[in-house]
Amino acid sequence: MKTGLGATIIRAGRRLLSSLPALFGVLVFTFLLMRVLPGDPAVFFASGPNAGKEEIEQIRKQMGLNKSVPEQLVFYLSDIGHGNLGRSMMTGQPVLKDLRERLPASLELTFTALLIALIAAVPLGVVAALRPGSIVDHSVRLFCALGVCVPTFVSGLLLIYVFYYLLGLSPDPTGRIDVFTSLPPQHTGFLSIDFLLAGDLEGWWAACKQLILPAVSMALFVIAPLARITRASMLVSLGSDFVRTARSVGLSWRKVVVTYALRNAILPVITIAGIVFSTMLGANVLVEKVFSWPGVASYALDALLSSDYAPVQGFVLLMASLFVLVNLVVDICYGIADPRVSIE
Amino acid sequence: MRFVSFRSATTILATTALLLIATAPSHAQSRAETLRYVTGASVNTLDPNIPGATRESFGLSMSTYDRLVSFGRKQLNGKWVFDLDTINGELAESYDVSPDGLKITFRLRKDAKFQDGSPVTADDVKWSLDRCVTAPILGKAQLLTGSLTSADQFKVIDPLTIEVTLPKPDKLALPNLATVYPMIINSKMAKEHATADDPWAMAWLKEHTAGSGAYVVESFKPGEQVTLKRNEAWNRGSPNRPAFFKRIIVQSVPEPATRANLVERGDADIVLDLQASDVQSLEAKGKLKVVSTPQYNAITYVSMNNQIPPFDNVNVRRAIAFALPYEDMFKAALFGRGMPLYGASWPDGKPLNGIYPFQQPVKLDLDKAKEYLKAAGFPEGFSTTFSFNVGWASQAEPMAALIKESLGKIGIKVDIQKLPDAQMSTLINEKKLPFFTEGIVAWLPSTDYFYRNFYTGNQRWNYSSINNPDLAAIAQGARFEPDKAKYEEAGRKLNAMHFDLMPQIMLWQPNQDAVMAATVEGYTYEFHRQVDYRNLSRK
Numbered sequence: 001m002k003t004g005l006g007a008t009i010i011r012a013g014r015r016l017l018s019s020l021p022a023l024f025g026v027l028v029f030t031f032l033l034m035r036v037l038p039g040d041p042a043v044f045f046a047s048g049p050n051a052g053k054e055e056i057e058q059i060r061k062q063m064g065l066n067k068s069v070p071e072q073l074v075f076y077l078s079d080i081g082h083g084n085l086g087r088s089m090m091t092g093q094p095v096l097k098d099l100r101e102r103l104p105a106s107l108e109l110t111f112t113a114l115l116i117a118l119i120a121a122v123p124l125g126v127v128a129a130l131r132p133g134s135i136v137d138h139s140v141r142l143f144c145a146l147g148v149c150v151p152t153f154v155s156g157l158l159l160i161y162v163f164y165y166l167l168g169l170s171p172d173p174t175g176r177i178d179v180f181t182s183l184p185p186q187h188t189g190f191l192s193i194d195f196l197l198a199g200d201l202e203g204w205w206a207a208c209k210q211l212i213l214p215a216v217s218m219a220l221f222v223i224a225p226l227a228r229i230t231r232a233s234m235l236v237s238l239g240s241d242f243v244r245t246a247r248s249v250g251l252s253w254r255k256v257v258v259t260y261a262l263r264n265a266i267l268p269v270i271t272i273a274g275i276v277f278s279t280m281l282g283a284n285v286l287v288e289k290v291f292s293w294p295g296v297a298s299y300a301l302d303a304l305l306s307s308d309y310a311p312v313q314g315f316v317l318l319m320a321s322l323f324v325l326v327n328l329v330v331d332i333c334y335g336i337a338d339p340r341v342s343i344e
Numbered sequence: 345m346r347f348v349s350f351r352s353a354t355t356i357l358a359t360t361a362l363l364l365i366a367t368a369p370s371h372a373q374s375r376a377e378t379l380r381y382v383t384g385a386s387v388n389t390l391d392p393n394i395p396g397a398t399r400e401s402f403g404l405s406m407s408t409y410d411r412l413v414s415f416g417r418k419q420l421n422g423k424w425v426f427d428l429d430t431i432n433g434e435l436a437e438s439y440d441v442s443p444d445g446l447k448i449t450f451r452l453r454k455d456a457k458f459q460d461g462s463p464v465t466a467d468d469v470k471w472s473l474d475r476c477v478t479a480p481i482l483g484k485a486q487l488l489t490g491s492l493t494s495a496d497q498f499k500v501i502d503p504l505t506i507e508v509t510l511p512k513p514d515k516l517a518l519p520n521l522a523t524v525y526p527m528i529i530n531s532k533m534a535k536e537h538a539t540a541d542d543p544w545a546m547a548w549l550k551e552h553t554a555g556s557g558a559y560v561v562e563s564f565k566p567g568e569q570v571t572l573k574r575n576e577a578w579n580r581g582s583p584n585r586p587a588f589f590k591r592i593i594v595q596s597v598p599e600p601a602t603r604a605n606l607v608e609r610g611d612a613d614i615v616l617d618l619q620a621s622d623v624q625s626l627e628a629k630g631k632l633k634v635v636s637t638p639q640y641n642a643i644t645y646v647s648m649n650n651q652i653p654p655f656d657n658v659n660v661r662r663a664i665a666f667a668l669p670y671e672d673m674f675k676a677a678l679f680g681r682g683m684p685l686y687g688a689s690w691p692d693g694k695p696l697n698g699i700y701p702f703q704q705p706v707k708l709d710l711d712k713a714k715e716y717l718k719a720a721g722f723p724e725g726f727s728t729t730f731s732f733n734v735g736w737a738s739q740a741e742p743m744a745a746l747i748k749e750s751l752g753k754i755g756i757k758v759d760i761q762k763l764p765d766a767q768m769s770t771l772i773n774e775k776k777l778p779f780f781t782e783g784i785v786a787w788l789p790s791t792d793y794f795y796r797n798f799y800t801g802n803q804r805w806n807y808s809s810i811n812n813p814d815l816a817a818i819a820q821g822a823r824f825e826p827d828k829a830k831y832e833e834a835g836r837k838l839n840a841m842h843f844d845l846m847p848q849i850m851l852w853q854p855n856q857d858a859v860m861a862a863t864v865e866g867y868t869y870e871f872h873r874q875v876d877y878r879n880l881s882r883k
Contacts, residue, residue: 037767038767038770038771039764039765039766039767039768039769039770040766040769040770040773041766043766043769043770043773043804044765044766044769044770045395045396046395046396053803054480054484054485055395055482055485056773058395058480059395059396062395089388089396090388090396090567091386091388091566091567092388092389092394092396092550092551092566093566098566098567101565157599157601160602160605161605164605164609165605165608165609168609172605172606172609172611172612173602173605174382174595174597174602174606174611175568175569175595179380179569179571179593179595180375180378289598289599290599290602291599291602292595292596292597292598292599292602294565294567294568298598299567302567305734305735305764305765305766306765306766307764307766307767
């Protein structure tokens with residue numbers, strides 16, 4: 001039996017290795033799927049007022065579509081091997097560059113939203129579980145139901161309407177930073193961190209202000225599953241023997257609820273948080289659209305609508321890799337929350 | 345441990361506050377001198393010639409590059425629009441067309457300089473025009489419509505004179521040189537970045553500008569934002585004066601409601617692509633300036649594929665033309681914002697003039713439609729699909745529903761098919777859609793140009809797939825017709841044929857609604873349908 005850090009690393013490494021075939025499958029599957037979808041990107045992009053057959057052929061050649069599908073797949077795989085994800089017709093940039101610029105924006109938004117959601121959901125769930133069936137429990141349930149019922153773009157537009165249009169409290173909802181603010185030197189791509197590194201507090205505050213509304217509208221949507229899971233698992237844990245024992249020996253309320261009950265109840269919450277995070281990253285396209293957030297999801301959607309193969313393939317690959325990573329992190333978090341998990 | 349002592353923290357705070365106060369007025373000043381333009385689309389290349397370039401890239405290139413000549417402007421119903429018949433010099437100080445119409449000589453401005461300070465010479469002009477007709481780029485197909493096809497046609501006479509030779513006296517040669525593509529590039533700079541594989545520096549010019557235009561690209565984030573800085577040396581607009589705005593910010597904001605909010609709150613200065621409903625409510629509030637121009641070089645159609653049964657039968661097409669609920673569609677799709685192309689009355693049954701597009705004498709008349717359907721041999725009607733693309737859904741969805749309802753009354757069962765944009769263009773190109781709605785734009789809207797490009801040949805823009813040798817011959821003949829009266833006559837013939845054959849149904853010319861801050865002036869509707877930043881100023 002191995003315990004501690006070593007075991008965790010070995011487990012993580014094994015996990016990573018076993019996910020490689022899955023990644024490869026995703027790669028080939030997306031590639032084939034894009035080719036099967038109806039719609040010829042060359043025709044779509046040859047849309048100048050005089051674009052004729054010649055232009056369409058030209059674009060086809062540029063995108064490598066004049067070759068047979070197996071040939072294209074071989075070229076594609078060898079390109080991926082060289083770290084080249086191809087070029088987007090839409091933005092005219094290498095996909096890798098686009099994703100590298102846009103991923104931090106999506107991650108920053110998703111992390112913030114998840115943080116807000118967790119900060120709100122865990123206490124809500126705990127409070128609801130402590131008084132099941134009470135007014136508090138019902139109001140938490142109502143709040144969660146409302147959050148889930150309202151689609152993110154509706155809550156986004158409502159938040160914009162109230163805080164930007166009516167009250168003028170928040171800055172205009174156009175991307176990560178006010179157009180008149182100059183950007184900090186890029187280190188991490190996370191504006192809130194880069195501004196701090198540059199020591200520009202004013203810029204940091206400006207970036208945070210831009211972040212609040214989209215993050216809140218995303219968080220509203222995911223508070224429900226997190227709070228419900230917290231409540232359910234807290235109920236189980238509060239009703240279990242060890243909590244009864246802890247209570248009976250007269251431990252403080254805080255110790256009983258936070259240290260014993262919550263720590264045991266948090267495992268499913270971490271699992272759900274991991275899943276929620278991955279879903280949010282891909283599914284926050286509506287929020288990105290409403291707030292003109294230059295993230296990867298809206299990028300992929302635009303690409304999909306115009307049958308721009310390379311960005312969609314790059315995006316799916318990125319998402320698959322992130323999913324693997326998130327699962328890994330969740331595993332490691334398990335180990336920390338519950339050392340028994342590390343035992344093999 | 346304390347990282348910052350209390351005293352130094354207060355000092356920093358105080359300094360920041362002081363700085364803020366000190367910079368506040370200049371910030372306000374620079375805001376007035378900055379134009380923030382928001383759009384749902386985005387710029388994807390700095391060279392509009394690259395295949396796949398977006399319309400937003402076309403608009404941008406008008407300000408970053410100069411051309412030899414440019415279109416003048418005229419007033420149409422009190423609104424400024426581009427004028428195809430007035431060609432002004434831009435980099436050319438003057439030009440002469442030889443009496444036989446076969447030679448155009450351009451004399452360049454002596455004071456014209458590229459943004460790097462080097463003078464604009466005839467060699468640069470030749471290189472740029474050669475590139476346009478030789479390299480595999482978009483300009484090639486465009487210049488072809490003006491009989492400009494080979495590098496041999498451009499000759500350098502002296503460093504400031506260039507001569508263009510034409511095989512035929514083509515009316516569209518000169519206007520073609522004012523379009524987006526034949527921009528004049530700093531050839532020395534471009535050649536430095538050319539490679540053996542890429543002799544026309546396409547890869548480099550996609551990401552860099554080497555022009556003499558009114559604005560210099562300061563930053564370019566494809567798909568997000570472009571910022572431009574004024575070129576102080578540029579004086580092609582008005583003598584000795586650069587463009588008005590010191591800075592231009594072109595920003596992509598995908599959500600139309602957000603664009604409407606931005607311009608209403610005064611955070612954005614101008615926007616073109618709002619939803620018709622938003623334009624109407626903003627106009628009603630009266631705080632902003634709304635300039636609505638019918639896009640007189642654009643047309644929205646209901647198209648029928650003339651080769652696919654039952655639409656190969658002219659009476660079926662006529663029946664459809666009399667069964668569309670035009671007025672309701674116009675209101676539902678566009679809120680009535682545009683120029684209708686239906687409901688004319690032709691007292692003697694002949695076209696009123698030879699200009700295309702024109703109003704056809706069609707209106708909703710179900711009895712007449714039923715008669716045509718009977719004559720076509722479909723008294724009981726038939727089933728078909730009506731397609732439109734997702735990108736157009738806000739307009740096309742209500743239209744499709746109304747068409748379905750109305751055609752149902754004469755027994756035609758319509759299934760509505762909503763297609764992703766790329767799929768729609770593919771199906772149109774492959775001529776597989778029987779019945780659909782689409783739009784067209786012509787940069788150089790003359791009657792023969794419309795008929796040649798949109799009603800002949802087995803090519804994508806011939807939506808109706810009409811193949812009528814007589815129509816094609818008249819349109820081809822009109823192209824080189826120098827006599828105005830004869831040209832008009834040919835136009836009348838074509839229009840009469842259009843109504844008779846009814847290959848597709850012209851619905852309307854949608855308005856372009858430019859919504860701008862009350863202080864913004866000088867907006868002109870341009871052939872490329874984008875904002876030309878050089879036209880604008882602030883009161």
